[in-house]
Amino acid sequence: MMDFKLLSKYGIKCPASVVANTMEDAVKAADRIGYPVVVKIISPDVLHKTDAGGVLFNVRDHDEAVWGYELMMKRLKGKRVDGVLVQKRVADGAFELIVGGKRDSQFGQMIMLGMGGIYVEVLRDYTFRICPVTKGDVEEMIEELRGHPILEGARGRKPVDRKALVDTILAVSKLLLKEDPAEFDINPLMVNDKECLAVDMRLLR
Numbered sequence: 001m002m003d004f005k006l007l008s009k010y011g012i013k014c015p016a017s018v019v020a021n022t023m024e025d026a027v028k029a030a031d032r033i034g035y036p037v038v039v040k041i042i043s044p045d046v047l048h049k050t051d052a053g054g055v056l057f058n059v060r061d062h063d064e065a066v067w068g069y070e071l072m073m074k075r076l077k078g079k080r081v082d083g084v085l086v087q088k089r090v091a092d093g094a095f096e097l098i099v100g101g102k103r104d105s106q107f108g109q110m111i112m113l114g115m116g117g118i119y120v121e122v123l124r125d126y127t128f129r130i131c132p133v134t135k136g137d138v139e140e141m142i143e144e145l146r147g148h149p150i151l152e153g154a155r156g157r158k159p160v161d162r163k164a165l166v167d168t169i170l171a172v173s174k175l176l177l178k179e180d181p182a183e184f185d186i187n188p189l190m191v192n193d194k195e196c197l198a199v200d201m202r203l204l205r
Contacts, residue, residue, distance in 0.1 A: 002085065002201050006179070010171040012186070014198050015088040023069045029086040030065040036089040039068060040200070045079040052076065058089060090199060094192040095151060095160060099169055100185025100202075101131065101176045109176040113138075113169060115147040116188045123147070131173045138169045151191070164196035181205055 007014055018029035019042070030037045041054030049055045053075035056068040073081070098116030101109055107130050114126025127144040129137050142148055142165070153159040168189065176184060183204040190197045 002198075003203065006175070006203070007198055007201065010175045010178075012168055012171050012175075012198050013196065015090055017085055017087040019083055019085055021083040023066065023073075026069050026084050026086055027062060027065045030059060031062060033086060033088050036060050037065070038087045038089050038199075039065070039072065040085045040087065041072060041076060042082045042085060043076065043079050044082070046076065052079075087199070090190040090197055091192065091194075093157060094190040094197075096188035097165075097191060098126070098185055098187040099172050099189050100183070100187070101172070101181075102183045103180060109173075109180065111169070111173050111176060112185075113141045113145070115145060120187060131176050133170065133173045135166060135170065138166045141169070142166075158193035160191045161193055161196060165191050168196045168198075179203075 002014065002017065004014060004017065016033050018033065020026035020029050026039065030039070037059045039056040039059055041049055041052075043054065046052045046054050054072060056072060059065050059068050069084070072084075096115070096117035098114045098120050099112065101111040104110050109131040110128050111131050111133055112126050112128050114120060115123050125146045127141045129141060142151065151160045172186065181203050184202070186198040186201045188199050190199050
């Protein structure tokens with residue numbers, strides 16, 4: 001589950017989000033946040049939420065929120081469910097990245113940047129550095145990605161907010177050094193021409 005206080009502590013921005021434990025609370029949260037929203041299951045039994053049917057990506061109104069919640073619970077019948085995360089849907093046109101790291105026995109905290117989303121294991125397009133990293137290091141990491149040209153604008157799309165992306169990666173470097181987790185990642189980190197938002201995260205102490 002996303003630790004909003006931890007991300008906020010390091011200046012890492014997230015979409016408006018609410019944790020809800022019942023259908024009624026989830027629908028109220030969606031109404032309050034404003035549609036469209038994404039709804040994600042919170043369950044220790046589900047590692048890959050999308051594959052298990054535990055994510056509703058584009059809930060457009062109150063009725064869809066009710067219907068979608070019921071559908072998701074049917075899909076996950078028999079699994080332990082601790083609630084759902086209702087989150088403002090990031091605007092179309094954002095690119096999905098993964099940024100995170102792990103504690104290496106020899107080098108300490110290592111930070112990783114890659115093309116993210118549900119295909120991160122398939123694309124295998126990522127790069128590493130030893131923490132701490134400088135702005136120059138981060139710029140080099142971005143340039144090393146095979147997919148970096150699409151971040152600069154392709155087929156008429158606007159370039160991403162490079163400063164927001166660099167600042168977020170630097171913030172993750174600080175988080176890794178201060179918190180010293182065994183593993184940590186934000187996937188996806190959604191970035192477009194206006195903002196850079198952590199949509200989901202995983203942390204292992």
